[in-house]
Amino acid sequence: MNANASIPSTGPKPLMNPYLAGVLLGLVLLASFLILGVGLGASAGIARVGAWLQSWVMPQHVADSAYFGAWGQDPLRYYLVFMFVGTLLGGLFSAVTGRRIQPQLERGPTASRSRRITLALAGGILAGFASRVASGCTSGQALTGGAMLVTGSLLFLIAMFAGGYAVAWFVRRQWQ
Amino acid sequence: MITTFFGQDALGGNAAFVVSLLIGFGFGFALEQAGFGSSRRLAGIFYFRDMTVLRVMFTAMVTAMLGLQLALLLGFVGAEQIYFLPTIYGAQIVGGLLFGAGFVLSSWCPGTAAVGLASGRLDALIFLGGAALGSILFNEFYGVVAPLASWGDSGVKFVWAALGISAPGFALMFSGVAVAAFWGAEWIEKRIAGAGPFLGSPFLKAFSVTILGAALAVALLPPGTSLPIAAPAESALLKGMEAGVDHIDPDELADRLMAGDPGLLLVDMRTPAEFSSFHIRGAVNVAAGDLPDFLGPYKNRGTIVLYSNGMTHPAQARDALARLGFTNAYLLTDGLQGFMQQVLKPGSLRSEPLTDSHAARIKAWRTFFLSGLPPPAARTAAIQPGAGPRLVETDWLQQNIGRDDVRIIDLRPQPSYNRGHIPGSVRMDPEHFRGVVGGVSSMLLPVDMIARHLGLLGITPQTTVILIPTENLHDATLVAIALERGGHLRYAILNGGWEQWTFEKRPVDTRLPFIPSKNYPVASGADDFTVDYRTVLAHSQRRTAVLLDVRPTDFFSGKESDEGRAGHIPGAINRPFTADVSTSNAITRFKPLGDLAEAYAKLIPSTDSSVVVSCRTGHQASQTYFVLRHLLGYRQVSWYDGGWAEWSSRPELPVESGLADGPLPVRTAGEIESERRETDKARPNPSPVRPPAPAIHAARTEGSSAHSSAATCQTDQLLAAKHGTHGASDDRPCDLPNGGVRGTGAHDRWIGQTSRGAL
Numbered sequence: 023m024n025a026n027a028s029i030p031s032t033g034p035k036p037l038m039n040p041y042l043a044g045v046l047l048g049l050v051l052l053a054s055f056l057i058l059g060v061g062l063g064a065s066a067g068i069a070r071v072g073a074w075l076q077s078w079v080m081p082q083h084v085a086d087s088a089y090f091g092a093w094g095q096d097p098l099r100y101y102l103v104f105m106f107v108g109t110l111l112g113g114l115f116s117a118v119t120g121r122r123i124q125p126q127l128e129r130g131p132t133a134s135r136s137r138r139i140t141l142a143l144a145g146g147i148l149a150g151f152a153s154r155v156a157s158g159c160t161s162g163q164a165l166t167g168g169a170m171l172v173t174g175s176l177l178f179l180i181a182m183f184a185g186g187y188a189v190a191w192f193v194r195r196q197w198q
Numbered sequence: 199m200i201t202t203f204f205g206q207d208a209l210g211g212n213a214a215f216v217v218s219l220l221i222g223f224g225f226g227f228a229l230e231q232a233g234f235g236s237s238r239r240l241a242g243i244f245y246f247r248d249m250t251v252l253r254v255m256f257t258a259m260v261t262a263m264l265g266l267q268l269a270l271l272l273g274f275v276g277a278e279q280i281y282f283l284p285t286i287y288g289a290q291i292v293g294g295l296l297f298g299a300g301f302v303l304s305s306w307c308p309g310t311a312a313v314g315l316a317s318g319r320l321d322a323l324i325f326l327g328g329a330a331l332g333s334i335l336f337n338e339f340y341g342v343v344a345p346l347a348s349w350g351d352s353g354v355k356f357v358w359a360a361l362g363i364s365a366p367g368f369a370l371m372f373s374g375v376a377v378a379a380f381w382g383a384e385w386i387e388k389r390i391a392g393a394g395p396f397l398g399s400p401f402l403k404a405f406s407v408t409i410l411g412a413a414l415a416v417a418l419l420p421p422g423t424s425l426p427i428a429a430p431a432e433s434a435l436l437k438g439m440e441a442g443v444d445h446i447d448p449d450e451l452a453d454r455l456m457a458g459d460p461g462l463l464l465v466d467m468r469t470p471a472e473f474s475s476f477h478i479r480g481a482v483n484v485a486a487g488d489l490p491d492f493l494g495p496y497k498n499r500g501t502i503v504l505y506s507n508g509m510t511h512p513a514q515a516r517d518a519l520a521r522l523g524f525t526n527a528y529l530l531t532d533g534l535q536g537f538m539q540q541v542l543k544p545g546s547l548r549s550e551p552l553t554d555s556h557a558a559r560i561k562a563w564r565t566f567f568l569s570g571l572p573p574p575a576a577r578t579a580a581i582q583p584g585a586g587p588r589l590v591e592t593d594w595l596q597q598n599i600g601r602d603d604v605r606i607i608d609l610r611p612q613p614s615y616n617r618g619h620i621p622g623s624v625r626m627d628p629e630h631f632r633g634v635v636g637g638v639s640s641m642l643l644p645v646d647m648i649a650r651h652l653g654l655l656g657i658t659p660q661t662t663v664i665l666i667p668t669e670n671l672h673d674a675t676l677v678a679i680a681l682e683r684g685g686h687l688r689y690a691i692l693n694g695g696w697e698q699w700t701f702e703k704r705p706v707d708t709r710l711p712f713i714p715s716k717n718y719p720v721a722s723g724a725d726d727f728t729v730d731y732r733t734v735l736a737h738s739q740r741r742t743a744v745l746l747d748v749r750p751t752d753f754f755s756g757k758e759s760d761e762g763r764a765g766h767i768p769g770a771i772n773r774p775f776t777a778d779v780s781t782s783n784a785i786t787r788f789k790p791l792g793d794l795a796e797a798y799a800k801l802i803p804s805t806d807s808s809v810v811v812s813c814r815t816g817h818q819a820s821q822t823y824f825v826l827r828h829l830l831g832y833r834q835v836s837w838y839d840g841g842w843a844e845w846s847s848r849p850e851l852p853v854e855s856g857l858a859d860g861p862l863p864v865r866t867a868g869e870i871e872s873e874r875r876e877t878d879k880a881r882p883n884p885s886p887v888r889p890p891a892p893a894i895h896a897a898r899t900e901g902s903s904a905h906s907s908a909a910t911c912q913t914d915q916l917l918a919a920k921h922g923t924h925g926a927s928d929d930r931p932c933d934l935p936n937g938g939v940r941g942t943g944a945h946d947r948w949i950g951q952t953s954r955g956a957l
Contacts, residue, residue: 104215
């Protein structure tokens, strides 16, 4: 999109205007509402992949567990798993065509690799856990439920930013 | 009108998976285009140096919000076609706080990390691994965190409703806030990071005006606008009205209520005063204004039937509900008045000639609806699983799979169960509840053993047990009667059983369920329905109950026999248990209630008559017990567990064979008492008190009569001791010098009485 002839063909192409990207995202969400009858979601796909991975190691334990067990023998047969795969592919398509694939551990100029890895892992665990508590993440709760004007999802959105800003100062050095 | 995958319950199908993949592709594409393949950019919002997250997220929300409101307003899509997320206050607030912390630590969230991974970011991969691990931890600690995940569950709650404004009104407000936030974000980004590329730009001005204009347009659409697209909904409503599909007839309603249909919610819209003076059994009283709130949970689940005295108010309410997206609200034809005329009016007062079957139905209805008993359970029990013994439909079961308080018991053979069963169901052999008691085999186990069994099955008194029969419905009713002995009435039998389930291609599993053992309290005294041979003998001799032998007719008549003696209990009548079920497409069900009510009305004088059901071992009779007691509302049904296996093996008990002409007259307790007094008075006079009993065609089998009288006397004395008050008269036959000189056949039954007369 917005291909600009003045940009050298080897460097990354510019991003879309963020407001227009937002409109595009909103239209994708609207399409999801009107075709699937449900909104977008990402964390459920990850959780199901987690359940699937765990069941390779301990199948009986997963099958017997109260939360994962309810997903049945094949937790991957779920629309949000397919949506997650689609998200990866869509992102890949956009990144490839925009020449924005940059293999790297993204961190602040002075931040150590180990700090970034630790925080990414800790944040991932926390976000994965929290998204199961709240039955959704930024996409499944904040974006989807917010657009539906659901009270709890808007509270999730507010709480999410409150939690983020409360902790941001303590981990600022990973971006410095 | 759009039908969504959710609306068709097709989200689990391959088509939905393909569509999800495509929508996911669009999602990923948009996120990457926004620059969310970079954690640094995502983190920017928390340090006010890059507010892209705010720009993208708020724009997306406003776009989808306005689009959705417009689609709903124009009737382009019905609200029932969309899955609205529930509000769970505690879970969403605590989850949101934790999630926000995780977001800022990692600078990723699940959707953006997928795009980050696609862009080659190693930290995105680490985040995704962590998130999978966090999900696994949630599962591992589910026992502890489950209360948090459902803390403050309030169902679907809309913020606009809480604020008392319309949805488009709130969307307009939200759009205003979003535009202000855009300008604020540009400004703060400029101050902190020297960026803010759109501050004051013509683009942002135009964009802001576009958003506010669109929001204003949506908000200004008059509610209920009849745009062309909306017309089909209204015309469908009118067509439905014309075809009468929005009505339910009183007959049908009565039958479904009697059957304990779990998917039926009957709503009485009259005033509380009218309701408390009379209402249809099982109805809930809801004022018109409270209907949308009250019925919310039942929207498009089961059948909602509205009634008032007439039809005007329910019809208006039904239309309003239809506009709110309810497709399952019905009117009772002619309201309460119609119900009175068609269901409750006694047959004798009806002008039209009645067929026998219709008269029997009316009788059954009147018994059920005018019994003055409280409905089986309060309020919405009709849709809740807590209601007492009944049948449930496959739809209900599928919706309730996985609930901790529902235990599904599969009664098929082990190999069939292993090949596939209803998810979460446990296999049980009905014979597990039987054993040798008092030297008699195949007897239902004592209550303490049943309680222990229930505990092992993970059942508590709050559990709703669902029994899955095969073609042998009596397997389910045998377990049911064991449950009843254990004092457990929260059970239901799956209508159509396993065959119906697989016929409808519902989910099947091969794994064992996880069933933690529980302690089930021993409910001594819950069993007030099992009777032993002494009681049956007393009934047989005194004709105080209808003795219903449910074995196949050839066994009843004595033509065939698996026992030491052939035939049946003197005075018993035959109604094979197989006559109560029918099978089509390999699916076995109980016959329609009307047919059953009619058939039994011919055999049993009233629903208050005392009835004893028996067969060979109590197995088949458990089915007739269920039919009479729970489907047809007979109140005094007893079950003779020992059955013919026991009776025929006690040589002291009398036996009869052949086929009776029809039911024998049954006396009430009052009649017996007055008869006894008369007999006492009339003692010097040897005339018989009662007319002779109907003849029995075949002579009774001989061979035991020589010593049977003494034993019968013993039995009677035992009975007399048990029922102290009647002792004086009951033991009299034993003193008779001619007790052992019995006539043939039929008269055996009347020995006590005729002897008494002879005195």
